[in-house]
Amino acid sequence: xxxxxxxxxxxxxxxxxxxxxxxxxxxxxxxxxxxxxxxxxxxxxxxxxxxxxxxxxxxxxxxxxxxxxxxxxxxxxxxxxxxxxxxxxxxxxxxxxxxxxxxxxxxxxxxxxxxxxxxxxxxxxxxxxxxxxxxxxxxxxxxxxxxxxxxxxxxxxxxxxxxxxxxxxxxxxxxxxxxxxxxxxxxxxxxxxxxxxxxxxxxxxxxxxxxxxxxxxxxxxxxxxxxxxxxxxxxxxxxxxxxxxxxxxxxxxxxxxxxxxxxxxxxxxxxxxxxxxxxxxxxxxxxxxxxxxxxxxxxxxxxxxxxxxxxxxxxxxxxxxxxxxxxxxxxxxxxxxxxxxxxxxxxxxxxxxxxxxxxxxxxxxxxxxxxxxxxxxxxxx
Amino acid sequence: xxxxxxxxxxxxxxxxxxxxxxxxxxxxxxxxxxxxxxxxxxxxxxxxxxxxxxxxxxxxxxxxxxxxxxxxxxxxxxxxxxxxxxxxxxxxxxxxxxxxxxxxxxxxxxxxxxxxxxxxxxxxxxxxxxxxxxxxxxxxxxxxxxxxxxxxxxxxxxxxxxxxxxxxxxxxxxxxxxxxxxxxxxxxxxxxxxxxxxxxxxxxxxxxxxxxxxxxxxxxxxxxxxxxxxxxxxxxxxxxxx
Numbered sequence: 222x223x224x225x226x227x228x229x230x231x232x233x234x235x236x237x238x239x240x241x242x243x244x245x246x247x248x249x250x251x252x253x254x255x256x257x258x259x260x261x262x263x264x265x266x267x268x269x270x271x272x273x274x275x276x277x278x279x280x281x282x283x284x285x286x287x288x289x290x291x292x293x294x295x296x297x298x299x300x301x302x303x304x305x306x307x308x309x310x311x312x313x314x315x316x317x318x319x320x321x322x323x324x325x326x327x328x329x330x331x332x333x334x335x336x337x338x339x340x341x342x343x344x345x346x347x348x349x350x351x352x353x354x355x356x357x358x359x360x361x362x363x364x365x366x367x368x369x370x371x372x373x374x375x376x377x378x379x380x381x382x383x384x385x386x387x388x389x390x391x392x393x394x395x396x397x398x399x400x401x402x403x404x405x406x407x408x409x410x411x412x413x414x415x416x417x418x419x420x421x422x423x424x425x426x427x428x429x430x431x432x433x434x435x436x437x438x439x440x441x442x443x444x445x446x447x448x449x450x451x452x453x454x455x456x457x458x459x460x461x462x463x464x465x466x467x468x469x470x471x472x473x474x475x476x477x478x479x480x481x482x483x484x485x486x487x488x489x490x491x492x493x494x495x496x497x498x499x500x501x502x503x504x505x506x507x508x509x510x511x512x513x514x515x516x517x518x519x520x521x522x523x524x525x526x527x528x529x530x531x532x533x534x535x536x537x538x539x540x541x542x543x544x545x546x547x548x549x550x551x552x553x554x555x556x557x558x559x560x561x562x563x564x565x566x567x568x569x570x571x572x573x574x575x576x577x578x579x580x581x582x583x584x585x586x587x588x589x590x591x592x593x594x595x596x597x598x599x600x601x602x
Numbered sequence: 603x604x605x606x607x608x609x610x611x612x613x614x615x616x617x618x619x620x621x622x623x624x625x626x627x628x629x630x631x632x633x634x635x636x637x638x639x640x641x642x643x644x645x646x647x648x649x650x651x652x653x654x655x656x657x658x659x660x661x662x663x664x665x666x667x668x669x670x671x672x673x674x675x676x677x678x679x680x681x682x683x684x685x686x687x688x689x690x691x692x693x694x695x696x697x698x699x700x701x702x703x704x705x706x707x708x709x710x711x712x713x714x715x716x717x718x719x720x721x722x723x724x725x726x727x728x729x730x731x732x733x734x735x736x737x738x739x740x741x742x743x744x745x746x747x748x749x750x751x752x753x754x755x756x757x758x759x760x761x762x763x764x765x766x767x768x769x770x771x772x773x774x775x776x777x778x779x780x781x782x783x784x785x786x787x788x789x790x791x792x793x794x795x796x797x798x799x800x801x802x803x804x805x806x807x808x809x810x811x812x813x814x815x816x817x818x819x820x821x822x823x824x825x826x827x828x829x830x831x832x833x834x835x836x837x838x839x840x841x842x843x844x
Contacts, residue, residue, distance in 0.1 A: 222707070222708075222709045222712055222716070223722075224716060226709075227705070227709075227713075230704045230705065234703070234704045254705070277677075312806070450840050496743055499729050501702070502700065504694075506694075506700045506702070507690060507713070508661075508663050508685065509659075509694050509715045510688070510689060510713055510717075511685050511686060511688045511689020511690070511714060512685065512717065513681070513685045513686075514681065514682075516717075524744050543836065565667070593655055593661070593662070594656075594661035594662070595661055598696070598700075
């Protein structure tokens with residue numbers, strides 16, 4: 222026998238309790254990893270170089286307020302702007318779906334081409350899209366998800382606007398941060414709505430990242446004291462503010478994660494305390510045989526660490542495998558496409574498990590250190 | 603301390619604080635125990651005999667006085683030094699055997715040796731020698747629950763002997779055994795003492811068990827009945843008559 226065997230035999234002496242402890246640590250770690258991944262997915266800003274070149278202009282009052290289409294002429298004249306297109310969220314339900322599984326935007330196809338830098342056309346023809354006002358440009362993920370092909374029809378029932386769309390797929394794009402969206406002609410939307418002369422937002426590409434702030438300032442200034450004052454911001458800032466409309470997601474998920482960790486800590490501390498409490502007499506015997514406080518602390522810590530490490534491996538590994546090999550798009554009906562359990566999140570889960578093992582070992586170790594051999598021998602089995 | 607004395611106690615007192623009340627467990631005990639003796643500590647419950655045994659074995663501390671064991675004043679040792687000293691010098695035998703239930707007889711006996719720098723093969727030799735000494739060489743792989751009470755106590759004795767300590771302390775070693783097993787256990791303890799290699803100090807209520815010892819002393823209310831260094835000793839015939 223060696224010390225490791227002794228520790229393992231002690232840790233597994235009550236197999237049901239050990240299994241339940243490992244399981245509770247595993248489930249909590251899996252939950253923690255899932256929450257941290259969700260938090261990252263919901264709050265991560267687009268980090269591509271192209272995203273820093275794009276500026277979104279919206280109504281200063283709120284995102285829901287439209288902007289006058291005539292603003293385009295003013296925007297075209299602002300120095301530093303390379304391309305600009307209307308960008309209006311349609312929000313329709315595809316086929317018989319009851320929720321909006323992916324976004325549809327009305328754009329000016331001729332101008333929009335200059336805005337997409339990181340993507341590429343993976344099928345069909347962009348020229349075809351530009352020429353046919355009843356056509357659309359579709360993301361590769363959506364094509365794959367619904368088994369669509371070039372020339373197929375896509376019908377959308379309007380939920381935000383009182384009109385429906387009947388579009389022909391002209392081209393497919395891929396390679397962007399989000400390959401789900403559908404883009405169609407703003408002119409079609411204008412026609413259907415009776416030429417009301419508004420757009421949702423303006424989508425701008427600036428000449429370089431270094432002039433982005435100047436362009437934003439110029440755009441804001443250009444519409445100051447008009448009937449439709451605007452708020453221009455980078456795509457990254459816009460997405461972050463859009464997420465904030467959901468509430469403080471970071472705080473919410475952070476709070477839930479803290480509760481998970483705290484509950485996990487209580488479970489582990491309680492289990493370790495019980496496990497040590499019922500072995501007080503045996504630990505007193507070990508003390509009598511010559512084992513010192515630090516050796517007994519090592520035993521308790523190793524036992525606690527072993528259970529936590531096993532639970533963490535199962536929980537974190539399980540969460541990684543589940544989120545890596547699950548068709549998330551199908552599972553969440555398109556709400557989430559990517560759910561990457563990063564190395565950083567795995568490391569965070571592992572650190573939490575290690576800290577937990579140490580914290581769980583502290584209270585029983587103090588109790589054992591304080592216990593005299595004579596007191597321990599009096600403890601009932 | 604005389605060279606032949608393994609234990610020399612002078613003016614030893616132990617007072618427990620229970621709330622605002624002081625309870626005297628031992629009062630000015632002075633006692634010498636010779637090397638190779640088999641001493642039976644007798645007395646009614648609460649007389650302080652277990653407390654005295656615990657102090658001699660270095661698992662309890664006196665309130666005052668001196669307790670020299672093998673030339674070392676154990677009352678002056680720090681926590682870690684005392685732990686090392688116990689590992690090398692004292693073997694423990696308890697009333698309830700106190701074996702670790704998840705470990706085999708072999709592993710239980712091996713426990714004190716894990717603190718030494720001995721290699722696995724050396725440990726194995728010592729463990730098997732100790733188990734064979736108590737007649738349980740063939741039960742090495744058995745768990746405590748697979749052994750009888752007498753066998754468990756013999757494993758505990760093997761554990762007490764495996765580090766080859768000069769002193770073996772036994773607290774009511776036959777208290778949980780039937781008469782046959784008690785006889786066997788006492789015979790082993792007696793043989794340790796008779797071979798001259800070990801000093802055995804045993805706490806017992808049982809005059810039959812005490813009769814195996816070479817000397818018995820009586821405590822009452824924390825004091826030796828006749829007081830003084832070894833003066834409390836009574837001949838075995840007297841013990842048996844009682």
